[in-house]
Amino acid sequence: MSTTLPGPPERTGYAERPARVPGAALWSSGPSPGGGTVLPDGCMDLMWSAGRLWVAGPDTRPHRPDRTAPYAGVRFAPGTAHPVLGVPARALRDQRVELADLWPARTVRALADRIAAAPDPVAALDAVALGLRAAGGPDDPRVARIVAGLRAGRSVGAVADEVGLGARALHRRSLEVFGYGPKTLARVLRFQRALALVRAGTARTDAALAAGYADQAHLARETRALAGTTLGRLVPGPAPDGQASGANRSTPLPSGSATSAYR
Numbered sequence: 001m002s003t004t005l006p007g008p009p010e011r012t013g014y015a016e017r018p019a020r021v022p023g024a025a026l027w028s029s030g031p032s033p034g035g036g037t038v039l040p041d042g043c044m045d046l047m048w049s050a051g052r053l054w055v056a057g058p059d060t061r062p063h064r065p066d067r068t069a070p071y072a073g074v075r076f077a078p079g080t081a082h083p084v085l086g087v088p089a090r091a092l093r094d095q096r097v098e099l100a101d102l103w104p105a106r107t108v109r110a111l112a113d114r115i116a117a118a119p120d121p122v123a124a125l126d127a128v129a130l131g132l133r134a135a136g137g138p139d140d141p142r143v144a145r146i147v148a149g150l151r152a153g154r155s156v157g158a159v160a161d162e163v164g165l166g167a168r169a170l171h172r173r174s175l176e177v178f179g180y181g182p183k184t185l186a187r188v189l190r191f192q193r194a195l196a197l198v199r200a201g202t203a204r205t206d207a208a209l210a211a212g213y214a215d216q217a218h219l220a221r222e223t224r225a226l227a228g229t230t231l232g233r234l235v236p237g238p239a240p241d242g243q244a245s246g247a248n249r250s251t252p253l254p255s256g257s258a259t260s261a262y263r
Contacts, residue, residue, distance in 0.1 A: 020130040023077035028122045031068050038063040039195075039227050039234075040188045042078035042147075042178060044089065046099070046132075047071055048125050051116050053099040053108055055085065057092025058179035060188075062228040065096075072122045074129040078185065079143040079177040083136035084129065089179035143177055146170070150186040151193070153212040191226050194219055198235050
């Protein structure tokens with residue numbers, strides 16, 4: 001999971017570190033009104049702000065938040081929030097909802113009050129998430145194998161065979177834990193691979209091919225579809241292949257994504 005970089009001066013107080021939940025990231029941020037665009041990455045977040053708990057569902061399109069209060073959050077790796085929330089991920093796709101809309105209000109209020117009363121609300125949220133994860137259902141080892149296979153660029157059919165599921169069963173399981181089918185998850189993970197390569201200095205044509213795209217034009221189309229903009233605007237500074245990029249760095253919250261378009 002990628003590390004979020006600090007934003008511009010008006011976007012203060014951002015920090016991120018590994019959470020106590022395995023594979024998750026713990027983050028906190030000051031206010032970030034109009035702070036950028038959040039990109040799909042297959043993740044889901046549990047967030048706390050102003051005494052309320054929120055859930056950011058899995059995205060299939062760019063999300064542009066406008067938050068004026070500080071936030072703290074736990075970003076779960078793809079497929080790992082489902083045992084914590086106990087809600088089908090497909091019901092949360094492309095949404096930000098209050099946890100009280102999903103769970104009994106009394107339960108949510110007790111958790112939110114515990115975080116609000118703590119000397120360090122971020123650490124308290126981390127502890128709450130760990131407790132919820134421990135109380136959740138057991139891990140399905142196939143989930144991590146599905147993510148690993150798709151992230152490596154293997155076909156949906158090959159991944160289904162590897163985890164011992166038929167195509168329809170894999171699709172149903174993916175809707176449950178990821179929020180969308182394996183083909184969509186594969187697209188999101190492939191886009192994130194290409195974006196990481198470009199940010200690391202790889203030329204866009206080379207990044208497109210290494211990530212599994214047919215060519216740079218294919219990557220450009222997918223960037224438009226998933227990010228709503230061009231690759232040149234996603235990567236700050238001069239592009240490795242000489243194309244200009246006009247993006248500014250920023251990381252909006254609440255996120256539900258490890259990647260911002262203005263990072």
